[in-house]
Amino acid sequence: MGSAERKDSLRYLYERVVGPLGYKFTPDAELADFLLEQEVKLEQDHGAPYCPCQGRTGVRADDRAIVCPCIPFHREHFDKMKRCWCGLFVHTDVTDPDSLPQFPPDEG
Amino acid sequence: MSGPQWVPTIDDSKVRDGAYVPVYPKGVGVLLVRTDGELFAIANKCGHMACPLEGGKLEGDVITCPCHDWRFNVRSGQFIDAPELSLDTFATRVEDGKVFVELKEA
Amino acid sequence: MTDDVWVYALSTCPWCRKTKQWFTDSKIAFEYVDVDTLPVDEQDEVAEKAYKLSGGRRFPVVVINGEVIVGHSPDKFLEHLKGWGG
Numbered sequence: 557m558g559s560a561e562r563k564d565s566l567r568y569l570y571e572r573v574v575g576p577l578g579y580k581f582t583p584d585a586e587l588a589d590f591l592l593e594q595e596v597k598l599e600q601d602h603g604a605p606y607c608p609c610q611g612r613t614g615v616r617a618d619d620r621a622i623v624c625p626c627i628p629f630h631r632e633h634f635d636k637m638k639r640c641w642c643g644l645f646v647h648t649d650v651t652d653p654d655s656l657p658q659f660p661p662d663e664g
Numbered sequence: 665m666s667g668p669q670w671v672p673t674i675d676d677s678k679v680r681d682g683a684y685v686p687v688y689p690k691g692v693g694v695l696l697v698r699t700d701g702e703l704f705a706i707a708n709k710c711g712h713m714a715c716p717l718e719g720g721k722l723e724g725d726v727i728t729c730p731c732h733d734w735r736f737n738v739r740s741g742q743f744i745d746a747p748e749l750s751l752d753t754f755a756t757r758v759e760d761g762k763v764f765v766e767l768k769e770a
Numbered sequence: 771m772t773d774d775v776w777v778y779a780l781s782t783c784p785w786c787r788k789t790k791q792w793f794t795d796s797k798i799a800f801e802y803v804d805v806d807t808l809p810v811d812e813q814d815e816v817a818e819k820a821y822k823l824s825g826g827r828r829f830p831v832v833v834i835n836g837e838v839i840v841g842h843s844p845d846k847f848l849e850h851l852k853g854w855g856g
């Protein structure tokens with residue numbers, strides 16, 4: 557599968573997961589495209605579409621929690637920010653994603 | 665399109681306790697799972713990236729997808745880490761030693 | 771007054787890019803490392819350092835005069851920059 561096709565299929569698969577959780581793709585189309593591109597690359601290089609803004613440890617139990625969409629494993633934190641860490645997904649009511657701050661779970 | 669229908673699959677004896685068997689009634693990918701002696705049928709397709717669940721580990725009521733370790737309750741189909749997400753489940757019944765699975769529409 | 775600024779980043783992360791861009795635009799000297807583009811045998815060690823500093827695995831990790839800020843957060847960067855009254 558080419559990278560453009562994989563990007564489309566990830567988009568399709570993710571849509572079904574994040575909708576019921578109250579999230580949608582960021583309205584910033586350029587950002588979404590860039591992030592999906594990175595995930596396709598991470599999947600090719602490391603076996604899974606890991607979050608482009610979180611680091612792997614090599615411990616499977618840790619790393620599974622940062623496979624996109626990783627919202628279920630960081631729900632409270634992401635709900636507070638109204639976005640996921642890398643910003644690929646935002647709460648459904650968000651129209652201006654740039655206004656959302658990025659802060660760690662113990663702040664905000 | 666017709667209503668729900670019961671479709672025969674495999675012999676009941678082939679689904680051992682604490683194990684699962686993939687079946688394909690009318691081409692639908694279904695996992696027959698027996699846990700604590702009870703038989704369940706769930707979609708054999710992970711709600712995350714559509715990986716087949718077969719090959720995943722079954723522990724009690726929970727099956728873990730072999731692709732990215734998403735975990736589902738085999739009784740309810742519910743995703744353990746977010747109750748909003750769940751797999752399709754199917755009713756089962758055993759007749760003359762054969763497992764029948766109820767498909768919602770044909 | 772000179773600030774000591776270190777950015778731990780991932781090349782795949784747009785927020786890490788924004789952070790580096792912000793320091794560049796603000797004309798504040800900083801050093802950075804893209805952990806994922808280091809030679810493989812160095813990646814784990816540097817990543818581990820970033821995880822220890824930040825208490826997690828989220829990038830960017832910004833260290834300003836010894837204070838650790840996790841995430842692209844210009845308001846917090848300003849708070850810790852001496853040159854900006856922080």
